[in-house]
Amino acid sequence: MLDVKFVRDNIELVRRMLANRQSDLDLEPLLQLDETRRRLLIDVEEKKHRRNVASEEIARLKKDKKDGSSLVAQMKELGLEIKAIDSRLGEVEHEFMEFLLNIPNVPHESVPVGKDEKDNPQIRTWGQKPVFDFEPRPHWEIGESLGILDFERGAKIAGARFTLYWGAASALERALICFMLDTHTRRHGYTEVLPPFIVNSASMRGTGQLPKFKDDLFKLDGWDYWLIPTAEVPVTNIHSAEILEEAMLPLSYAAYTPCFRSEAGSHGKDTRGLIRQHQFNKVELVKFTRPEQSYDQLELLLANAEAILRELGIHYRVILLCTGDMGFSSAKTYDIEVWLPGQNTYREISSCSNFEDFQARRANIRFRQKGRNRTQLVHTLNGSGLAVGRTLLAILENFQREDGTVVIPEVLRPYMGNMKVIQRGAMS
RNA sequence: GGAGAGAUGGCCGAGUCGGCUGAAGGCGCUCGCCUGCUAAGCGAGUGUAGGGGGUAAACCUCUACCGAGGGUUCGAAUCCCUCUCUCUCCGCCA
Numbered sequence: 001m002l003d004v005k006f007v008r009d010n011i012e013l014v015r016r017m018l019a020n021r022q023s024d025l026d027l028e029p030l031l032q033l034d035e036t037r038r039r040l041l042i043d044v045e046e047k048k049h050r051r052n053v054a055s056e057e058i059a060r061l062k063k064d065k066k067d068g069s070s071l072v073a074q075m076k077e078l079g080l081e082i083k084a085i086d087s088r089l090g091e092v093e094h095e096f097m098e099f100l101l102n103i104p105n106v107p108h109e110s111v112p113v114g115k116d117e118k119d120n121p122q123i124r125t126w127g128q129k130p131v132f133d134f135e136p137r138p139h140w141e142i143g144e145s146l147g148i149l150d151f152e153r154g155a156k157i158a159g160a161r162f163t164l165y166w167g168a169a170s171a172l173e174r175a176l177i178c179f180m181l182d183t184h185t186r187r188h189g190y191t192e193v194l195p196p197f198i199v200n201s202a203s204m205r206g207t208g209q210l211p212k213f214k215d216d217l218f219k220l221d222g223w224d225y226w227l228i229p230t231a232e233v234p235v236t237n238i239h240s241a242e243i244l245e246e247a248m249l250p251l252s253y254a255a256y257t258p259c260f261r262s263e264a265g266s267h268g269k270d271t272r273g274l275i276r277q278h279q280f281n282k283v284e285l286v287k288f289t290r291p292e293q294s295y296d297q298l299e300l301l302l303a304n305a306e307a308i309l310r311e312l313g314i315h316y317r318v319i320l321l322c323t324g325d326m327g328f329s330s331a332k333t334y335d336i337e338v339w340l341p342g343q344n345t346y347r348e349i350s351s352c353s354n355f356e357d358f359q360a361r362r363a364n365i366r367f368r369q370k371g372r373n374r375t376q377l378v379h380t381l382n383g384s385g386l387a388v389g390r391t392l393l394a395i396l397e398n399f400q401r402e403d404g405t406v407v408i409p410e411v412l413r414p415y416m417g418n419m420k421v422i423q424r425g426a427m428s
Numbered sequence: 429g430g431a432g433a434g435a436u437g438g439c440c441g442a443g444u445c446g447g448c449u450g451a452a453g454g455c456g457c458u459c460g461c462c463u464g465c466u467a468a469g470c471g472a473g474u475g476u477a478g479g480g481g482g483u484a485a486a487c488c489u490c491u492a493c494c495g496a497g498g499g500u501u502c503g504a505a506u507c508c509c510u511c512u513c514u515c516u517c518c519g520c521c522a
Contacts, residue, residue, distance in 0.1 A: 044491085046491090048492085051502075052490095059502090059503075072503095073502085078502085
């Protein structure tokens with residue numbers, strides 16, 4: 001959520017920002033609502049002041065055994081007026097908030113203006129595409145022939161976009177989760193947390209999923225409960241409505257959670273394999289920082305996420321999302337795209353963003369700074385470190401061998417009983 | 429699921445028959461003083477959000493907030509209703 005005062009004072013900048021984001025949102029209604037809101041506020045507050053003064057007067061009269069009935073009658077009338085204005089104000093304020101909640105974040109000045117993903121500049125690459133002396137296969141073929149990925153039964157149990165893992169695949173998934181968490185906590189200094197996988201509407205609003213992206217979420221029937229689409233939601237909301245001490249910052253949390261996404265609007269897209277599932281595992285990195293350090297922390301977060309792929313030895317590239325391709329809440333986003341030889345393409349495996357104070361304002365996350373008598377909003381950041389299912393499929397595709405077996409990266413072997421190669425029937 | 433208790437400022441904790449209570453008292457914290465150092469002591473200060481004024485700062489002023497929402501009343505932390513959460517006991521259960 002943007003600061004109304006900021007919008008009011010920088011209206012042209014905000015309009016330009018919306019255009020750069022390919023949004024045609026008209027800000028005029030917001031300015032109107034803001035003006036109405038403030039007008040009503042001035043009016044009702046003045047009336048409340050009068051009532052407060054009169055109430056004291058009535059108390060005094062009563063104490064002195066004098067008659068205050070005419071003043072009481074006046075105040076009764078004024079009370080009705082106040083009630084009427086208050087109710088009107090409530091409506092206006094509600095509309096005003098809804099509008100504000102639907103305005104995306106302002107991109108950082110270092111974000112290139114662009115229309116769509118074709119305008120995203122590449123920042124760097126790491127490693128190289130592996131060379132095969134045979135035709136590399138996509139992971140769904142590898143997984144099925146090894147008997148470790150069961151798409152048919154996943155669909156039978158739940159439906160499309162659900163997969164049953166067997167034996168070595170489930171062990172590999174588990175190994176990846178542990179490896180990622182261990183790396184981030186022991187080497188990168190993150191604090192591990194295990195949050196609820198279900199959250200309420202307030203939390204979803206805090207990070208920006210609601211009200212705008214309701215259709216992308218799974219809701220529990222009859223409850224104010226939603227399945228989390230990412231650990232970003234519960235973890236960022238850990239500190240909602242809190243005032244943090246400056247000395248605590250930056251806070252860095254790492255969390256493993258499953259993620260649930262309805263994938264509405266992507267029918268027919270990525271229907272094969274593990275790429276786009278309704279349920280997948282992810283290790284998420286979340287940071288709370290002082291405003292002036294958030295961009296340094298974004299670089300660090302990105303490097304922390306990249307470290308996982310480097311340790312695994314998988315080629316990837318980092319791209320910077322242009323204004324037209326960025327997420328709603330983000331001010332700047334880097335995507336890490338992993339190389340998938342079986343599909344001859346790069347696919348997003350991590351998205352690292354600085355939200356600046358956009359989420360902090362929604363979720364009301366502040367900190368107190370020495371020498372200042374006002375609280376300030378923190379900056380929040382997060383990034384996948386990494387999407388586990390996609391990491392698993394990247395391993396299958398990058399480390400496959402002609403005989404259909406898959407070599408397990410060295411760093412994961414301690415987590416898998418020193419297994420070196422996944423073979424058909426292994427652990428299943 | 430049944431029965432009961434509770435929710436007040438960073439923390440603990442008081443609020444009598446509704447009326448200068450944004451809220452006593454204590455702890456903590458900040459600044460200053462004092463003292464070889466530390467500790468102790470003394471003095472002052474110390475919530476959040478929004479609106480208006482003021483040069484965007486300092487500051488002044490108003491409004492709201494004692495779990496959330498609604499009601500009664502001229503006036504509610506205090507009375508009534510609904511909801512949420514926490515705790516205790518019983519039942520059930522991984």
